[in-house]
Amino acid sequence: xxxxxxQLQPYPFEKLTALKAAAKINCDLPHIALSIGEPKxxxxxxxxxxxAQNLGKLANYPTTKGLPELRQTISDWAKQRFSxxxxxxxxxxxxxxxTREAIFSFTQAMVExxxxxxVVCPNPFYQIYEGATYLAGAEPHYLPCLEENSxxxxxxxVSEEIWQRTQILFICSPGNPTGAVHDQDTLKKLIRxxxxxxxxxxxxxxxxxxxxxxxxxxxxxxxxxxxxxxHDYQRCVVFHSLSKRSNLPGxxxxxxxxxxxxxxxxxxxxxxxxxxMSIPNQLASISAWQxxxxxxxxxxxxxxxxxxxxxxxxxxxDVQQSDASFYLWAKTPxxxxxxxxxxxxxxxxxxxxxxxxxxxxxxxxxxxxRIRMALVAETHECVEAAKRIRNLIESL
Numbered sequence: 083x084x085x086x087x088x089q090l091q092p093y094p095f096e097k098l099t100a101l102k103a104a105a106k107i108n109c110d111l112p113h114i115a116l117s118i119g120e121p122k123x124x125x126x127x128x129x130x131x132x133x134a135q136n137l138g139k140l141a142n143y144p145t146t147k148g149l150p151e152l153r154q155t156i157s158d159w160a161k162q163r164f165s166x167x168x169x170x171x172x173x174x175x176x177x178x179x180x181t182r183e184a185i186f187s188f189t190q191a192m193v194e195x196x197x198x199x200x201v202v203c204p205n206p207f208y209q210i211y212e213g214a215t216y217l218a219g220a221e222p223h224y225l226p227c228l229e230e231n232s233x234x235x236x237x238x239x240v241s242e243e244i245w246q247r248t249q250i251l252f253i254c255s256p257g258n259p260t261g262a263v264h265d266q267d268t269l270k271k272l273i274r275x276x277x278x279x280x281x282x283x284x285x286x287x288x289x290x291x292x293x294x295x296x297x298x299x300x301x302x303x304x305x306x307x308x309x310x311x312x313h314d315y316q317r318c319v320v321f322h323s324l325s326k327r328s329n330l331p332g333x334x335x336x337x338x339x340x341x342x343x344x345x346x347x348x349x350x351x352x353x354x355x356x357x358x359m360s361i362p363n364q365l366a367s368i369s370a371w372q373x374x375x376x377x378x379x380x381x382x383x384x385x386x387x388x389x390x391x392x393x394x395x396x397x398x399x400d401v402q403q404s405d406a407s408f409y410l411w412a413k414t415p416x417x418x419x420x421x422x423x424x425x426x427x428x429x430x431x432x433x434x435x436x437x438x439x440x441x442x443x444x445x446x447x448x449x450x451x452r453i454r455m456a457l458v459a460e461t462h463e464c465v466e467a468a469k470r471i472r473n474l475i476e477s478l
Contacts, residue, residue, distance in 0.1 A: 089216040093209060094438035101419060101435070105427035114467040116455045117432040119258065119408070121329040123383055123458075126369075126376045129330065133366040144358040147349065148177035152364045156337045159371045160322075163290075164305035168313055173342035176349060177359050177367070180334040181288045181323040182210050185252075188319070188338065189214035191351035192282055193249055196220075200244065203252040204235050206259055206439035206449050208286065211252045220249065224441050226448045233260035233411065237271065245279040256289040256300055259439050259454035260411045261404025263293075269306040276317045282344065285320045288336070291327040291377050293406035294385055300406050304340060315340040326408070327377055328370040335359060335367040384408050387457045387464045394468040398475045410455040411436070415478055418451050429470035 098117060147153070153171035160169050169175060178184035185208075193199055193215070201215040205224035215222045223244060225235035234257070251272065255264040276283050285303035293299055307315045323336035338345065352358075359367075388403055391410070395401050401412035414421040418435040425431050434456075436449025457464050 084217065086216045086219060090213050091209075094434060097438045098422075098432070098434060101423050102426050102432065105423045107427050107430070109428055109430055111430040111470070113430045113432065114459060114463050114470075115432045116457065116459065116464070116467055117434045119326070119456045119458065120331050121326055121408075121458050122460065123329040123380055125329050126373070128373070129328065129333075129366045129370045132369040133362045136362040136365045139361040139365070142361055144361050144364065146353045146358045148359060149361070149364050149368075152177055152368050155368045155371045156339070160304070160339060163299075164302045164308070166304060166308050166313075169304075169339060170342065174315065174345060175337060175339045176345055176352070177364065178321075178336050178338055179357055179359055180325060181286060181321045181336050183334070183357060184321050184336060184338050185210050185284070185286065186214040186217075187351065187355055187357065188284065188348055189218045189220075189250060191348045192344065193218035193220045196249075198247050199249050200247040201250045201252065202240070202244070202248050204254055204257065205441055205443065206436060207252075208254060208258050209439070212441075215250075223248070224443050226443065226446060227257065227260055227262065228446075228448055233257065233262040234264065234268070237268070237275070245275060245281070248279060248281040250282045250284050251276070252284050252286065253303075254286040255303075256287075256293070256404070256406035258286075258289065258407065259409050259434075259436065259449075261289075261407040261409050263300045263405040266301050266306050266309070269301065269303055270310060273307065273310065273312070273318065281317070282341075283318045285318070287320050288323040289326055289407040290322065292381060292384055292408055294381075294388065294403065296381070314342065316343075317341060319344055324367060324370050327380070329376075329380060330366075330370060333363055333366060333370075335363055335370075383461070384457060387461050390461060390465050391455075391457060391468040394465065394472055398472050408457050410457065412453055412455060414451050414453055415475060416451075418449065418453055421474075422453060425471060425474050429474055431467045431470050433471075 153175045157169040157171045199220040200223045201220050202223045203211040212222045227233045319340035325331040422435045433453040436452030440447050440449030
C-alpha cells in the first residue's frame with residue numbers, strides 16, 4: 083500500500099458530518115445547506131438537450147485529447163475572456179473531467195521525486211492541493227491568507243529557501259473559501275519568481291466567472307502572461323470548469339491550458355490515467371462554452387443573494403462582500419465548530435467551519451472563528467438561512 087495514504091486527512095465534509103451527528107437537534111425547521119459549493123441554479127436546458135441528442139455516441143471511445151471542436155471552442159472562449167492573442171488547440175489546451183481530477187493528476191505528473199520537494203498553496207485551501215501533494219511524494223507548504231492582507235498570501239514573506247524547494251505553486255483566484263482575487267501586479271511578481279526559482283504556477287480559476295462588478299472580471303494568469311509578452315505561457319497553467327460557471331457540477335467538464343512544454347508530458351500521463359471525457363459530455367460542453375447569456379444571468383442571481391444576505395447579517399456579524407465566487411467568509415462570535423453545530427441543532431442551517439478548510443501553522447489557523455457560507459441555494463432559502471443565523475447570533 084502507498085504509505086503516503088496515511089498522510090491524508092479526512093475531507094472537510096467528513097468532519098462536518100461527524101459534527102452534525104453529535105448535535106442534539108431541537109427544532110423542526112426545514113434544513114438549508116450553505117455548506118457545500120454545489121450550484122443549485124438550473125442547468126442550461128440547451129446544454130442538456132445537446133447531451134440527450136448525442137447519447138448514441140456513448141458507443142464510441144473518446145480520445146484523451148478530446149474533440150478538436152471542443153479544444154477550439156475552449157481556445158476561442160479563453161482568448162475572448164482573457165484577451166489572449168493565441169492559444170494553440172494542439173499544444174496549449176486539454177479538456178479534463180473537472181478541476182479536481184485535473185489538479186490531482188497534474189500534480190502527480192509534474193512533481194519530481196525529491197526528498198525536499200515542496201508544493202506551496204494558500205491556507206485555507208481546496209483540500210485536493212494537499213492530498214495531491216502527499217500522494218505525489220512531496221510536502222505541502224501553507225501560506226496563510228489573513229484579513230490584514232485582504233485574505234491573500236503575503237508572498238513577500240516566503241523565504242528564498244522555500245522558493246528554491248518549490249516545484250508547484252498553487253494559487254486560487256477567486257479564492258475558495260475567501261473569494262479574494264489576485265491582482266495583475268501580484269501575478270507578475272509570481273511569474274518572475276517562477277523564472278528565478280524554476281517552479282510551476284498552477285492557477286485554479288474555476289470561480290472566475292462569478293463576480294459582482296460586471297465591468298471588472300477577475301484577471302487570469304494567462305492574461306497577465308500575455309500582457310508581459312509571454313505567449314508561450316512558460317511555467318504557467320490554468321484550470322477552468324463548467325461546474326460553477328454554467329451550473330453543471332455533474333457534467334465533470336473543464337480544461338487545463340498554458341505552457342505546451344508542461345502539457346505535452348501531462349497529456350502522456352493522461353493517456354495512461356484513463357480519463358477521457360465522453361463524447362456526449364464534450365458536445366454538451368461545446369454548447370456551454372459558446373454561450374454567455376446564461377452565465378450573465380447566473381451572476382445576477384448571485385449578486386441578488388449577496389445583497390439580500392448581507393443586509394440581514396452585517397448589522398450583527400463581521401461579514402463582507404467577497405471580491406468574487408459565491409462564498410462569504412464570515413467571523414463567528416464564538417468558536418466556529420460550536421457555532422456551526424448550534425446553528426444546525428437549533429436552526430437547521432448547515433455551514434462549514436473555517437478550520438476544516440485550513441491547517442494550523444506556527445500556532446495560527448486562518449479558519450479559526452470563521453465559517454464558509456456558500457450562497458448556492460435559491461434566494462428565498464439564502465434569505466431564510468441568513469435570518470436564522472442572525473437569530474442565533476442575537477441569542478448568544
